[in-house]
Amino acid sequence: MAESPFKADIERVQKEYSEKMTPGAIVYIPGSSVVNKTGGWRVFMPQFNREKCIRCFMCYTLCPEPAIYLDEESYPVFDYDYCKGCGICANECPTKAIEMVRESK
Amino acid sequence: MVPLEEVKKMELPADVKKKLTLPFEEHFYAGHTACQGCGAALGLRYVLKAYGGKAIFTIPACCSTIIAGPWPYSALNAPLFHTAFETTGAVISGIEAALKAKGYKVKGEDGIMVVGWAGDGGTADIGLQALSGFLERGHDALYIMYDNEAYMNTGIQRSSSTPYGAWTTNTPGGKKHFLEQRPKKKVIDIVIAHKPAYAATASVAYPEDFMKKLKKAQTIKGPAFIQLFAPCPTGWRAPTDKTIELARLAVQTAYFPLFEYENGKYKINMPSPNKEPKPIEEFIKLQGRFKYMTKEDMEILQEWVLREWDELKKKAEIFG
Numbered sequence: 001m002a003e004s005p006f007k008a009d010i011e012r013v014q015k016e017y018s019e020k021m022t023p024g025a026i027v028y029i030p031g032s033s034v035v036n037k038t039g040g041w042r043v044f045m046p047q048f049n050r051e052k053c054i055r056c057f058m059c060y061t062l063c064p065e066p067a068i069y070l071d072e073e074s075y076p077v078f079d080y081d082y083c084k085g086c087g088i089c090a091n092e093c094p095t096k097a098i099e100m101v102r103e104s105k
Numbered sequence: 106m107v108p109l110e111e112v113k114k115m116e117l118p119a120d121v122k123k124k125l126t127l128p129f130e131e132h133f134y135a136g137h138t139a140c141q142g143c144g145a146a147l148g149l150r151y152v153l154k155a156y157g158g159k160a161i162f163t164i165p166a167c168c169s170t171i172i173a174g175p176w177p178y179s180a181l182n183a184p185l186f187h188t189a190f191e192t193t194g195a196v197i198s199g200i201e202a203a204l205k206a207k208g209y210k211v212k213g214e215d216g217i218m219v220v221g222w223a224g225d226g227g228t229a230d231i232g233l234q235a236l237s238g239f240l241e242r243g244h245d246a247l248y249i250m251y252d253n254e255a256y257m258n259t260g261i262q263r264s265s266s267t268p269y270g271a272w273t274t275n276t277p278g279g280k281k282h283f284l285e286q287r288p289k290k291k292v293i294d295i296v297i298a299h300k301p302a303y304a305a306t307a308s309v310a311y312p313e314d315f316m317k318k319l320k321k322a323q324t325i326k327g328p329a330f331i332q333l334f335a336p337c338p339t340g341w342r343a344p345t346d347k348t349i350e351l352a353r354l355a356v357q358t359a360y361f362p363l364f365e366y367e368n369g370k371y372k373i374n375m376p377s378p379n380k381e382p383k384p385i386e387e388f389i390k391l392q393g394r395f396k397y398m399t400k401e402d403m404e405i406l407q408e409w410v411l412r413e414w415d416e417l418k419k420k421a422e423i424f425g
Contacts, residue, residue, distance in 0.1 A: 086348070
């Protein structure tokens with residue numbers, strides 16, 4: 001698996017919070033939740049079929065994580081570090097280009 | 106294949122950006138702790154997309170307290186104020202007044218948005234008087250109630266927003282048929298009775314419509330209120346992939362019609378008032394929380410839905 005794109009953020013969060021406590025326990029780094037790799041919750045993982053995709057951006061729009069990004073040709077790319085495997089993308093895909101398959105670890 | 110870290114830094118081509126119906130910038134970060142298929146998390150993502158980083162959030166005790174992340178983490182790229190259950194209306198009033206006193210521009214195209222994001226328990230039950238005060242004083246803020254129809258964070262207890270015939274942990278069904286006996290409280294009607302500048306209902310299944318309403322709430326001066334329908338697969342005992350389908354069916358069956366109230370005028374967005382809405386069974390059969398319902402219960406719920414829908418249509422006709 002590729003290294004996390006938020007690696008620098010994560011290291012910064014862990015270092016800064018371990019060094020000092022803020023007054024009123026204020027959380028001063030926005031978006032520091034990237035530390036939690038919620039991909040471990042997943043039972044079914046989305047599998048993408050590039051041939052069937054019509055690039056309607058439905059999966060990108062409706063992902064609650066968000067764990068779906070768009071690449072330079074605007075095809076969806078799945079971030080398996082954070083995808084919880086809810087299956088909304090597969091259910092809403094108009095051409096059924098996304099399929100949920102049981103993940104074996 | 107381009108590696109993921111490259112994709113995340115990528116700028117989209119202009120023609121693709123035009124095709125996208127939502128702003129491309131992401132201000133809601135992955136790694137939040139919502140359940141799989143959470144409607145509230147999706148709603149929060151849309152709000153952050155609409156206002157970018159230029160919003161101050163107030164979240165009382167509700168699922169979103171957890172979704173935003175346990176200390177010391179935050180999933181929002183915006184200032185966030187965690188507050189007590191009943192005080193959302195009061196806190197957004199205070200933040201708005203303080204910003205104005207300090208000379209900041211509140212609301213408008215380039216102003217700061219003050220957003221209260223509360224659940225149905227924190228709005229319809231516990232926070233109702235603070236909400237009423239906020240609307241009456243006319244602060245330039247936005248109150249969003251995300252409606253998942255029970256106290257989901259504490260373990261699915263009934264709220265006044267729970268519909269007739271639903272199972273919750275304190276309306277458990279069983280042999281004595283002890284189900285929710287009261288219809289859903291119409292918070293939006295209570296809000297409209299205050300004559301706010303803007304009030305609307307929205308659904309996570311229609312993001313473009315929701316985005317339009319958020320933009321409208323930003324430009325109109327005065328208090329704004331949006332009731333957002335956010336299905337909860339965990340509490341509704343529904344499959345996690347049916348969140349959007351459920352939200353869509355709730356609109357199509359007229360169980361949760363989308364409409365706007367602006368300058369004393371009603372406007373129905375969806376479903377079409379000229380067409381007969383879908384039967385409520387289609388919405389009910391996907392959910393485990395309605396499995397104890399008998400045929401009579403279903404008729405009572407259907408009758409309530411159609412009665413409320415007729416009432417709304419008449420209002421739109423008279424005050425259209």
